[in-house]
Amino acid sequence: MIDLFTNPTALADLFATMLRLSVPLVFAAIGGVFSERAGMVNISLEGSMILGAFGASWGAIAGGSAGFGVVAGALAGGLLGAGFGIATVYAGANQIVAGIGANLLGLGVAAFLHRLTATGRAAENRVPGFADITIPGLADIPIVGKALFATDPMTWAAILAVPLAALVLARTGLGLRLKAVGENPRAADVAGLSVRLYRLGAVTLCGMLAGLGGAVLVLSQVFLFTEGMTAGKGFIAVAAVILGRWSPLGAAAACLLFGLSDAIQLRLQFANTDVPYQLFVVLPYLAAILTLVGLVGRSRAPQASGQFYRRESR
Amino acid sequence: MSVDLRRLAAGPAVPVGAVVLALAVGGLLIAATGGDPIDLGGQIVDRVLLDYWGISDLLARMAPLLLAGIAVAIPLRAGLYNVGAEGQIYMGGLFATVVALRMPDDANALLAITAATLAGALGGALWAGIAGVLKARRGIDEVVTTLLMNYVALNLISYAASGPLKAPGAPYPYSPEVPDIVRLPLMMADTEAHIGLLVGLAVAVIARIALARTAWGFGVEVAGKAPGAAHYAGIAVGRTTIIAFALGGAAAGLAGAFEVIGLKHRLFAGFASGYGYDGLVVAFLAGGDPVWSMVAAAFMALLRTAVTTLKSAGLDATAVTIVQGLIVLFAASGLALQRHGAFDRLFARTRPAPTQPPASASGTASASGTVQP
Numbered sequence: 001m002i003d004l005f006t007n008p009t010a011l012a013d014l015f016a017t018m019l020r021l022s023v024p025l026v027f028a029a030i031g032g033v034f035s036e037r038a039g040m041v042n043i044s045l046e047g048s049m050i051l052g053a054f055g056a057s058w059g060a061i062a063g064g065s066a067g068f069g070v071v072a073g074a075l076a077g078g079l080l081g082a083g084f085g086i087a088t089v090y091a092g093a094n095q096i097v098a099g100i101g102a103n104l105l106g107l108g109v110a111a112f113l114h115r116l117t118a119t120g121r122a123a124e125n126r127v128p129g130f131a132d133i134t135i136p137g138l139a140d141i142p143i144v145g146k147a148l149f150a151t152d153p154m155t156w157a158a159i160l161a162v163p164l165a166a167l168v169l170a171r172t173g174l175g176l177r178l179k180a181v182g183e184n185p186r187a188a189d190v191a192g193l194s195v196r197l198y199r200l201g202a203v204t205l206c207g208m209l210a211g212l213g214g215a216v217l218v219l220s221q222v223f224l225f226t227e228g229m230t231a232g233k234g235f236i237a238v239a240a241v242i243l244g245r246w247s248p249l250g251a252a253a254a255c256l257l258f259g260l261s262d263a264i265q266l267r268l269q270f271a272n273t274d275v276p277y278q279l280f281v282v283l284p285y286l287a288a289i290l291t292l293v294g295l296v297g298r299s300r301a302p303q304a305s306g307q308f309y310r311r312e313s314r
Numbered sequence: 315m316s317v318d319l320r321r322l323a324a325g326p327a328v329p330v331g332a333v334v335l336a337l338a339v340g341g342l343l344i345a346a347t348g349g350d351p352i353d354l355g356g357q358i359v360d361r362v363l364l365d366y367w368g369i370s371d372l373l374a375r376m377a378p379l380l381l382a383g384i385a386v387a388i389p390l391r392a393g394l395y396n397v398g399a400e401g402q403i404y405m406g407g408l409f410a411t412v413v414a415l416r417m418p419d420d421a422n423a424l425l426a427i428t429a430a431t432l433a434g435a436l437g438g439a440l441w442a443g444i445a446g447v448l449k450a451r452r453g454i455d456e457v458v459t460t461l462l463m464n465y466v467a468l469n470l471i472s473y474a475a476s477g478p479l480k481a482p483g484a485p486y487p488y489s490p491e492v493p494d495i496v497r498l499p500l501m502m503a504d505t506e507a508h509i510g511l512l513v514g515l516a517v518a519v520i521a522r523i524a525l526a527r528t529a530w531g532f533g534v535e536v537a538g539k540a541p542g543a544a545h546y547a548g549i550a551v552g553r554t555t556i557i558a559f560a561l562g563g564a565a566a567g568l569a570g571a572f573e574v575i576g577l578k579h580r581l582f583a584g585f586a587s588g589y590g591y592d593g594l595v596v597a598f599l600a601g602g603d604p605v606w607s608m609v610a611a612a613f614m615a616l617l618r619t620a621v622t623t624l625k626s627a628g629l630d631a632t633a634v635t636i637v638q639g640l641i642v643l644f645a646a647s648g649l650a651l652q653r654h655g656a657f658d659r660l661f662a663r664t665r666p667a668p669t670q671p672p673a674s675a676s677g678t679a680s681a682s683g684t685v686q687p
Binding site: 043047083084087091092093094096097098100101102103104105106107108109111112115116231232235236238239242276278279281282285286288289292293308310 | 343347395397448452454455457458459461462463464465466469470472473476477591594595598630632633634635636637638639640641642643646647648649650651653654
């Protein structure tokens, strides 16, 4: 454990593992930020992630390359997000309840389609994923070099998506309108914005990003779809949104924290094979809960978050 | 408050419609994979509803589903979302197992069963109580905490069954069998239908009376619908939150205890997998009402029992999960449309005064939106 922080190779490994484990969370959490800033509490990230993972696996195998997988994964996650949006924004279903239903639906559809399409032979189910791209020179930077410059395109997409999302929310008209819809839908409506359309768009985008998060699992990490492979990562991303105080940068930082605790638990697991692994596996979940306990008291959710907006009630 | 007969009549119509619609989709899925949904429906009726063993299976599954539904329904009345019944069931099972394994073979059966049962309820209540305290004292979103705690509980059970509680020399991680003395008596001879269901039914009735007929229940309702007003009226919202969660957790803990001492007779990882999440479906279908939860639990038990028939027909049982998800989405959407008078407008009858709350009403996600029918 001590040499983990003194030995440069071990530290570089830990950094790389942390980043790798954070990337799926970062995509999903940025999606969650967009959704919540538009006033939509979306706990169906888990469902979109698992659907995205299946979509990516199916798309990559059917299309023969990882690029098809990315598109199919985002579409699959986005479809569930849109369904959630129609139920909550247009029919007015309670967002938490609909989120639970959407999670069940995503889990069921992914498993159903997987069993329908998967063949018995393991080799045929292997997904053509992304290969690591090494940038000579930069990859030799101590500690962070290997993690950042000998990595797959999805990691870079995630790293770029964070400032991009922050920029969109803070500096563009679109971001301003999304936030207006989430903070004060009535005022936004009076100003001529279609609250429903913006909210539906936000949760659909959210589903697509969560789908990308699931796609990362398949295309960059496991190269195989398995049922239940998201194992609560979508819910950890929801916690990251709250912990990051509804900002892309904050959420990404929270994801790195969860990724780090996950990386450390993996390390501890392999270093202490005599200690039951379950005691380490719970660390990321505990870290998420404990950081919420320690930090969240002072933060404030978007004003209209979780509330159904009904135009006639103006 | 007068009784609105039209509303009462419209109440079950929407959830039933949601179920029918979702089942239709399930039927299409089965047809798409080469099954005959009509014939399969007949088989399910034959094998589950018209068969001694089928009925006993259904009753054995209904017990944990009903209790898990109540575990969600009680906090729901207080405007709280307990997405952690799954973990609370596991903890109830753990506590019950620890107590049950310490029972001497010559103990009094009634006492032994009561002790294990109460231990289970305590385990669930403590686990849920943590989320309640965090919500009440620190304002931490209970959806996220209860969800994450499910994974902690699952791994705790897995650890207990592979370490401290592992049966000596067992090839797989599971605990020794609990002594005969703590096993629940059966309702139907030679089957798996234990009397846990009767306890569950009693708990449902008591919960309904407590929620609908007592000052405490009224406080819960007010705290759920208007926390500001509740505070003003002298209702301790924080304490109501914690108690509602602990009571819900106790019901889930009972389910876990019964699953161990009534059915599985030992503890292992995921011994009651999925009941907590199914409990959510039960509670929402029943509109948060413990008594309607009986009907919803029976229906969900039917779905779960039908899985066996699906599998024996060579069909994919994951269709059932899809149907469950659709039921929740359809029912939640339908109830919301009903609440906002959409159906009234559709049928152009005399329209009742709109009762929806103003969109700017109250703060957080859990305080807004109710799921009453």
